[in-house]
Amino acid sequence: MTHRQTSVRSLRSTGRRLLVPAALVLSVFALGGCKLPTFGQFNGATTQAQTENKLWSQLVILGIGVGLIVFVLILWAAVRYRRSSKNSEIPKQFSENVPLEIFYTIIPCILVGLIFWGTVVAENTVDTVVAHPAEIVNVTAYRWGWRFSYASSNGVSQHVMVQTSATPALYAKPATSSEYPQLMLPSNSTVRIVLQSVDVIHGFYIPAFEFSRYAQPGVINTFDFTTTSTGNFRGQCNEYCGLYHAEMLFSVKVVSPATFTSWLTSHAS
DSSP states (O other), rough: HHHHHHHHHHHHHHHHHHHHHHHHHHHHGGGSOOOOOOSSOOOOOHHHHHHHHHHHHHHHHHHHHHHHHHHHHHHHHHHHHHOOOOOOOOOOOOOOOOOHHHHHHHHHHHHHHHHHHHHHHHHHHOOOOSSSSSEEEEEETTEEEEEEOOOOOEEEEEEEEEEEOSOOOOOOOOOSSSHHHHHEETTTSSEEEEEEEEEEEEEEEEEHHHHHHHHBBTTTTEEEEOOOEEEEEEEOOOOOOOGGGOOOEEEEEEEHHHHHHHHHHHHOO
């Protein structure tokens, strides 16, 4: 057999080996349209959170698949080439295998490229802001609380403001308690959040929304939430900001658009 024939056979063999990981990668992203397990994450109460969850689930499934392949190969090598009384000879040694080296170099590069591409697409989706949100809420963080000021999408102030009590105290109660401010949002609607801080850096974090963003002095962060379900959700500052950091809690209540409009009208001054 000539050297060329040997190389062709090796490349064909490598191609067959590529089928399994390639099929694994394609199947993971093909599952994107299916209902995937959350692997400990929240289900996601906004479309932005659901985009993040989908990427997270795909990456976990891909990681499990890669881990299984590595585990099986290690187990196979340990069993196949174990030393025993019947097989005490040292296996044949070789210094290179070009097709195999190409294989285990290209596959990780492809995986990293897919992960990078999926992350960019998800981040762009999460950070996209619409031209005309249903409502605009100005969120101001300060030591030691939150202020929510509502404005309509055309910029006309509704003169509705909710904020933390002026005197911080160690309530040690859930974030949904009346001692903390509540951010009211309409369901199945896109709401614009305009976030800023008046003193130090704070963290605007809503676990059920799978979202966290810094509130920074002198910087205005703007982002959208598109709610998908009603309910009460916990919120908090997740950036240590001083003595009463643990008391910087708030809640988010998502209600029907009609209920939200009624609430907004009844609280307008």
